[in-house]
Amino acid sequence: MIYLDPPFYTQKKQSLSDSKGNKYEFSDVWDSLDEYINFMRQRIVEMKRLLKPTGSIFLHCGTSASHHLRLLLDDILGCESFRSEIIWSYKRWSNSRNGLLPGHQTIFYYTKTQNYNFNTLYGEYSATTNVDQILQERERDITGKAVYKRDNSGVIVEAKEKKGVPISDVWDIPFLNPKAKERTGYPTQKPIELLERIIKISTNEGDTILDPFCGSGTTLVSAKLLNRNYIGIDINEDAVQITKSRLESPQKTTSILLKIGENAYKTKTEDELSVLRQFDCDIVQRNRGIDAFLKKHYLGHPVAIKIQRSDEKFVDALSLLEQASKKKKCSFAILITSEKGWKRTSHIPDNIFVINRYCTQFEIMVDELLSQAVVSEK
Numbered sequence: 001m002i003y004l005d006p007p008f009y010t011q012k013k014q015s016l017s018d019s020k021g022n023k024y025e026f027s028d029v030w031d032s033l034d035e036y037i038n039f040m041r042q043r044i045v046e047m048k049r050l051l052k053p054t055g056s057i058f059l060h061c062g063t064s065a066s067h068h069l070r071l072l073l074d075d076i077l078g079c080e081s082f083r084s085e086i087i088w089s090y091k092r093w094s095n096s097r098n099g100l101l102p103g104h105q106t107i108f109y110y111t112k113t114q115n116y117n118f119n120t121l122y123g124e125y126s127a128t129t130n131v132d133q134i135l136q137e138r139e140r141d142i143t144g145k146a147v148y149k150r151d152n153s154g155v156i157v158e159a160k161e162k163k164g165v166p167i168s169d170v171w172d173i174p175f176l177n178p179k180a181k182e183r184t185g186y187p188t189q190k191p192i193e194l195l196e197r198i199i200k201i202s203t204n205e206g207d208t209i210l211d212p213f214c215g216s217g218t219t220l221v222s223a224k225l226l227n228r229n230y231i232g233i234d235i236n237e238d239a240v241q242i243t244k245s246r247l248e249s250p251q252k253t254t255s256i257l258l259k260i261g262e263n264a265y266k267t268k269t270e271d272e273l274s275v276l277r278q279f280d281c282d283i284v285q286r287n288r289g290i291d292a293f294l295k296k297h298y299l300g301h302p303v304a305i306k307i308q309r310s311d312e313k314f315v316d317a318l319s320l321l322e323q324a325s326k327k328k329k330c331s332f333a334i335l336i337t338s339e340k341g342w343k344r345t346s347h348i349p350d351n352i353f354v355i356n357r358y359c360t361q362f363e364i365m366v367d368e369l370l371s372q373a374v375v376s377e378k
Contacts, residue, residue, distance in 0.1 A: 001056045001202045002047050005190060006213045008062035009036045018185025024238050025187065037068055043212060044076050050210065051112045056083070056202040059108045060190070066106050077110045084109040088194060090175040107198070119201050122164030127266045127285045134282055134293060135159055135302055135328055158329065161297050164282065171197065180253040184242050186216035192252045195222035203228055217243025221250045272307050275336060281305060289324025298366060301331035308337040315346055322349060332366060 007028040015025035030036045047057060057077070061069050074082065086107040125134060137149040137157040149157045176183050176191050183189065195218050203209060205227040211219035214232030220243055223230035234240055267285050268276070276283050281292040294303040304325040308317040318335055325333040333352045348354060353366075 001058070001199070001207065002051060002210045002212070003058045003060070003195065003198055003219050004043075004047070004211060004213050005060040005188065005215060005219075006040065006043075007036075009033065009065040010062065011064075014187040016185055016187040018183075020185075022185060024185055024242075026236050026239075033065070033068065036065065037072060040069065041072060041076070044072065047210075047212065048076055048112065053113045054115055054117050055112050056116055057108075057110045057112075058086075058198050058202070059110075061106050061108070063102065063106075066108075070108060073108055073110055077112070080114070081110045081112065082108075083111055083116075084169045087170045089170055089172050092175045117202060117204065117207075119204070121167045121197065121201055123167050125165055125282055129284075131284055131287060131290065131328060134162065134284070158301070161295060162282070163295070167197075173197070176253065181251045182218075182221075182246075182253045184216045184246065186239065186242055189216045190218050192218055192222050192225070193254075195219050196226060199223060199226050199228060214243055215239050217246045221246050221252075225250055225252065275307055276305065279305060287324070289320040290328070297331070299331040301329055304328065304330045304333040306333070306335050308335065308339065314339045314342045318346055318348070318352070318354075322352065325352070 007026070009030060010028045011030065013025055013027050013029060015023065017023045030039075044057075044059075051057065057073075059069060059073060070085075086109055087104050088107060089104045091103065132148070135158060137159045138146050139149040141147050151157055171194070173191060173194050176189060180191075182192055199209065199219075199222055206229065208229040208231065209219060209223045210231045210233075212233045214220060214234045215236075216239060217232060220230040220232045224247060232243055234243070268283065268291070272291065273283070276292050279292065280295050282295060283292045284290055289306060290304045291307050292305040294305065297303070304321065306317060306321040306324075308314060312320075314337060317337070321333050321335050331351065335352060335354045336356065337354055338356065342354060
């Protein structure tokens with residue numbers, strides 16, 4: 001795979017300083033657009049020559065010349081080799097100006113041939129997704145409308161285990177903040193989380209990645225963290241030294257915003273989300289009886305999770321979970337509580353487990369239960 005983040009044709013000298021006062025800069029000034037396009041043409045031709053038949057090219061660009069670069073890629077690689085126009089969306093404070101504030105950059109994704117490597121990545125379900133969309137299979141009717149799939153008896157078919165929703169071509173990944181550990185002070189530095197996503201969808205461990213405009217070395221650091229081989233090229237000596245230093249001691253800043261996300265439909269508190277994230281689950285919004293489903297099914301059916309709210313009594317939370325899990329045909333259910341003395345006050349159905357916070361506790365109990373069932377059958 002080849003990823004390149006070349007000069008954007010901004011007609012400016014890019015300059016920035018790090019926390020120690022070291023100044024890094026490079027020129028993005030050209031005599032003409034033709035000079036810039038010819039510069040890029042020569043290099044893209046060589047990239048095509050170097051790339052394996054199963055390989056991919058990701059060209060990162062801004063608004064100054066993106067339309068020209070798209071035509072250039074079509075001309076060299078072929079229109080049929082175009083795969084996606086990835087939009088990297090971010091929030092970044094900027095000085096006011098007479099117009100819309102820039103909030104995205106573009107990454108053109110092309111492959112050398114039609115036989116290319118691609119790995120599907122999955123994200124979380126939207127907060128607007130209802131329970132049935134996760135649990136039930138869907139198909140198209142004769143009019144092309146999406147409907148729930150039914151068997152010959154007219155019963156809705158249950159969905160198989162799902163990994164989530166395949167990611168789209170719009171990526172909300174925060175820009176590096178000034179205090180991020182991975183920030184080097186090099187202008188136009190991109191976040192590792194952005195490069196990791198590109199690497200994951202297009203390569204496997206052991207593959208080789210080339211960045212012919214490696215700058216501060218984000219591509220190479222990301223490749224190293226993901227067990228890929230890497231080659232970086234840059235004409236700027238400062239860039240080469242920064243890259244070497246980062247490769248000796250890679251640091252990645254994890255974005256809290258990327259983990260939490262923004263969605264007006266979300267009804268969970270941060271405390272509730274922190275509990276649910278201990279499980280490998282799909283979180284459900286706007287449902288009183290169920291807060292999440294484990295991604296893994298047990299006995300061919302889903303497993304529901306509910307957190308007892310601070311304003312709920314244990315018996316009420318248990319009743320809501322029991323009713324909701326029966327309605328959704330769950331094999332087991334988990335009730336998470338911090339209430340003391342619940343064992344003395346309530347009868348717990350055999351398929352509902354009451355725990356504090358740890359998924360492993362539930363898995364051990366289920367494994368023991370299933371083992372006992374197997375022994376009994378024998």
